[in-house]
Amino acid sequence: MVGARPATDISASSAVNEKRLWQRHMAMAKLGGTLKGGVNRQALSPEDAAARKLLATWAKKRGFEVATDAIGNLFVRRPGTDAKARPILTGSHLDTQPTGGRFDGAYGVLAGFEVLEALADAKIATRRPIEVVAWMNEEGSRFQPGCVGSGVFAGSYDVAKMLKITDRAGVKVRDALAATLKAAPTPRRKGIGFAVDGYIEAHIEQGPRLEAVGHTIGVVTGIQGSRRFAVDVVGEESHAGTTPLRVRKDALKSAVAVVDALQKHMHDETDTVRFTVGRFETYPGSPNTVPGRVHFTIDFRHPDSAVLQRLGDGVDDVAKAHAGPCDVRVTGLSYVEPTVFAPQIMDLVRDTARRLALPNMDMPSGAGHDAMYMAKLCPAGMIFVPCARGVSHNEAESATPSDLAAGCRVLADSLVALANR
Numbered sequence: 001m002v003g004a005r006p007a008t009d010i011s012a013s014s015a016v017n018e019k020r021l022w023q024r025h026m027a028m029a030k031l032g033g034t035l036k037g038g039v040n041r042q043a044l045s046p047e048d049a050a051a052r053k054l055l056a057t058w059a060k061k062r063g064f065e066v067a068t069d070a071i072g073n074l075f076v077r078r079p080g081t082d083a084k085a086r087p088i089l090t091g092s093h094l095d096t097q098p099t100g101g102r103f104d105g106a107y108g109v110l111a112g113f114e115v116l117e118a119l120a121d122a123k124i125a126t127r128r129p130i131e132v133v134a135w136m137n138e139e140g141s142r143f144q145p146g147c148v149g150s151g152v153f154a155g156s157y158d159v160a161k162m163l164k165i166t167d168r169a170g171v172k173v174r175d176a177l178a179a180t181l182k183a184a185p186t187p188r189r190k191g192i193g194f195a196v197d198g199y200i201e202a203h204i205e206q207g208p209r210l211e212a213v214g215h216t217i218g219v220v221t222g223i224q225g226s227r228r229f230a231v232d233v234v235g236e237e238s239h240a241g242t243t244p245l246r247v248r249k250d251a252l253k254s255a256v257a258v259v260d261a262l263q264k265h266m267h268d269e270t271d272t273v274r275f276t277v278g279r280f281e282t283y284p285g286s287p288n289t290v291p292g293r294v295h296f297t298i299d300f301r302h303p304d305s306a307v308l309q310r311l312g313d314g315v316d317d318v319a320k321a322h323a324g325p326c327d328v329r330v331t332g333l334s335y336v337e338p339t340v341f342a343p344q345i346m347d348l349v350r351d352t353a354r355r356l357a358l359p360n361m362d363m364p365s366g367a368g369h370d371a372m373y374m375a376k377l378c379p380a381g382m383i384f385v386p387c388a389r390g391v392s393h394n395e396a397e398s399a400t401p402s403d404l405a406a407g408c409r410v411l412a413d414s415l416v417a418l419a420n421r
């Protein structure tokens with residue numbers, strides 16, 4: 001074409017800037033940073049608002065479009081040459097665990113943002129728009145369940161129901177979201193969800209396998225299934241000094257028996273089942289009052305759909321059979337079937353890693369990710385990079401600048417290939 005820009009021979013991956021990507025991580029990690037070097041940036045907290053504001057500021061400086069949808073997912077869009085083409089999405093989450101690390105979630109958002117910057121630096125146009133998304137409340141530690149933003153986007157959760165969820169202080173998602181958007185205002189995207197042509201999420205592995213074999217890239221094949229429950233054991237408050245044990249309705253005693261029975265129910269010689277009681281609260285929590293209520297959570301995971309169903313469906317019966325004189329209420333909060341990623345995305349990630357001479361291996365994900373929901377909407381996949389000793393959901397979580405950049409290079413060329421198909 002006369003006057004057309006000279007075709008750049010620089011590839012997106014070669015325009016990825018390792019130093020800038022690392023600096024963005026360190027700047028983001030300050031928001032909610034903890035004394036032990038981790039991050040506490042829970043969903044819709046002031047720290048989360050500050051992180052959103054920082055990403056939006058970086059995006060606006062580059063001329064990218066920024067918008068938030070009705071459930072608080074934050075989108076950064078780099079237009080394509082064909083504005084009507086269905087976009088390619090990449091991203092992850094900015095919210096963290098209370099004792100979280102600097103890379104869980106943030107890597108996927110910042111690697112995606114680095115791809116947009118690299119494309120802009122190299123003046124590479126893509127046919128399809130590419131959007132980076134920071135999904136709201138992936139962790140599910142403040143508001144349960146997790147993956148609320150991606151779940152609503154994919155139509156798996158009802159937005160009105162999700163806006164009513166409360167945290168332990170009784171604050172609703174709706175009110176916390178309003179406060180967040182006030183602190184970090186962006187244009188609003190009407191409604192929820194839109195057609196997406198493909199999705200790739202970059203994430204640290206959160207396990208030790210890549211590091212153990214010395215590989216840099218994980219071509220993620222899928223994610224194990226997961227089920228979350230809330231359990232309330234209800235007895236009767238009474239005086240610790242005057243109430244004989246034989247007449248007590250001691251919610252703590254019953255809850256301990258229930259958890260013990262559930263651990264036996266979930267026992268698995270192959271150590272494939274993942275069963276965690278992460279939160280266990282007694283009420284009123286006074287040393288000289290027999291607990292009248294205990295609230296605890298169950299996080300149960302398994303790669304086999306039939307086992308997930310059989311053992312998960314047994315939770316209610318086991319709880320009721322071991323509650324003694326107390327009542328017990330089991331509430332199912334989420335049920336996500338095992339996810340299998342799209343072969344064409346896996347092939348693209350694997351071929352790109354090979355072309356970039358990055359040692360890689362196919363591997364499943366033990367951790368849950370927003371990609372579980374995006375896989376219901378479009379061809380989806382993930383790219384893993386190593387983290388030190390596989391440690392995550394821990395303030396000591398660590399990764400190297402070169403591994404983060406390597407994963408970002410694979411992401412860059414993979415996204416461009418999807419955006420130009």
Ligand code: HGY
Pocket residue numbers: 138139146366367368369
């Ligand atoms: O719990 C998970 O698997 C994810 O890291 N939030």
Ligand code: MN
Pocket residue numbers: 093104105138203368369
């Ligand atoms: Mn994560």
Ligand code: MN
Pocket residue numbers: 097104139393
């Ligand atoms: Mn996590």
